[in-house]
Amino acid sequence: MLERTIKTVVEHYGTPLYVYVKDVIRYQLAKVKRVFEGVRMLPTFACKANNNPRLIQLFLEEGFGTDIVSLGEYHASELAGVPRERIVWNGNGKTKAEMGFLKDKVGFINVDSVEEAQRWADFQSDANFFIRINPDVDPRTHPHISTGIRETKFGVHIDLIDEALSVLRKQGKKVLGFHIHIGSQITEVEPFLEAISIGVELSKKYGFGCINIGGGWGINYSGKELNLEEYRSKVVPLFSSFELVIIELGRYLIGPAGILVAKVEYVKRTPYKTFVVLDVGMNALVRPAMYGAHHGVHVLEPEEPWEESIVDVVGPLCETGDVIARNRSIPIPKCGSLMIVEDVGAYGFSMASNYNSHPRPAEVLIDLSTNEIRLIRRRESIEDLFRNVE
Numbered sequence: 001m002l003e004r005t006i007k008t009v010v011e012h013y014g015t016p017l018y019v020y021v022k023d024v025i026r027y028q029l030a031k032v033k034r035v036f037e038g039v040r041m042l043p044t045f046a047c048k049a050n051n052n053p054r055l056i057q058l059f060l061e062e063g064f065g066t067d068i069v070s071l072g073e074y075h076a077s078e079l080a081g082v083p084r085e086r087i088v089w090n091g092n093g094k095t096k097a098e099m100g101f102l103k104d105k106v107g108f109i110n111v112d113s114v115e116e117a118q119r120w121a122d123f124q125s126d127a128n129f130f131i132r133i134n135p136d137v138d139p140r141t142h143p144h145i146s147t148g149i150r151e152t153k154f155g156v157h158i159d160l161i162d163e164a165l166s167v168l169r170k171q172g173k174k175v176l177g178f179h180i181h182i183g184s185q186i187t188e189v190e191p192f193l194e195a196i197s198i199g200v201e202l203s204k205k206y207g208f209g210c211i212n213i214g215g216g217w218g219i220n221y222s223g224k225e226l227n228l229e230e231y232r233s234k235v236v237p238l239f240s241s242f243e244l245v246i247i248e249l250g251r252y253l254i255g256p257a258g259i260l261v262a263k264v265e266y267v268k269r270t271p272y273k274t275f276v277v278l279d280v281g282m283n284a285l286v287r288p289a290m291y292g293a294h295h296g297v298h299v300l301e302p303e304e305p306w307e308e309s310i311v312d313v314v315g316p317l318c319e320t321g322d323v324i325a326r327n328r329s330i331p332i333p334k335c336g337s338l339m340i341v342e343d344v345g346a347y348g349f350s351m352a353s354n355y356n357s358h359p360r361p362a363e364v365l366i367d368l369s370t371n372e373i374r375l376i377r378r379r380e381s382i383e384d385l386f387r388n389v390e
């Protein structure tokens, strides 16, 4: 059924195309809600994973707010209609211009350093402040997306908490608690348990009844994902005495709901290797090139006779690293047929670029239960690329 819908959608909107499946979003949301049953919380969606306001709206309808890191993400939240009291502002490099603009437009501000705390002296704000701590816990994920070990640029070292707190309090800022976010695509419960336990102990020591536990839940790209039963049984009991627990999930909510639909231009055979050449590459999906990330690929129409080969699935860009999938055993696709790249709902479109002057793909939201198909971002045009040229 999904395949038939995809063909219909492509007839209307062409390729390359990001397609999000509402039914999967609902499924992910239900799983998250089940984990936190009985906990007093503010769940937020991390807009950096996907900034489409029409998707943010789906989370808003389910009681979510947003985690933002820029004026652009604030604007995405505003377009979606997210109320101030549900917006959490993160970032290790908040500019004074951003501080002046956002100081009374967000409900929560996570302060990343003593130096940032000092900069807040220039601004009045009645927002709720949290101090992001660096718990020095290894999340056992890709080094580029590991944020909670002491070598990374994020968070206040535990020895500097008193200083950050006193700087903010002297300014009359309302400090409600600690924020902990140790990284992304974390598939083991232990690092969460370790880091959040540190946050909980510190909250007790400082008398805080609120805590922000960040995001980072890992999804199943290639066999392993975070075990939510284990998370519920080991981590959630830590929250029993808190009056507010904030979470900032991105990937878990939207990652599995997105696919990238590409067209197979042709199959190139050399004496050494076979390449499936798509009409899209690292310009629309940079994760494989950037992190060596694995995304499942699915051939809709195999060549006859059916022949499985080991191939590299590549894009059209002038970069050797422009690879979507490396050394995969898949059926050889028919030229001109469609190929699907899986689990790209998070950090797919939001990290897409115009490299080699390719316009970014369109985005479509589909609901398999009602057959509803909705274009939620039109394809960029060549004119869009040069709109700002003077």
Ligand SMILES: Cc1ncc(COP(=O)(O)O)c(C=O)c1O
Pocket: 046, 049, 067, 090, 181, 183, 184, 185, 214, 215, 216, 217, 248, 249, 250, 251, 252, 346
């Ligand atoms: C502060 C903060 N919160 C939340 C997130 C969302 O992370 P994820 O998409 O892994 O849930 C990130 C990204 O890692 C982040 O930096």
Ligand SMILES: N[C@@H](CCCC[NH3+])C(=O)O
Pocket: 048, 145, 184, 185, 287, 346, 347, 351
């Ligand atoms: N961009 C990363 C996730 C980074 C999370 C940001 N704090 C990825 O694609 O996996």
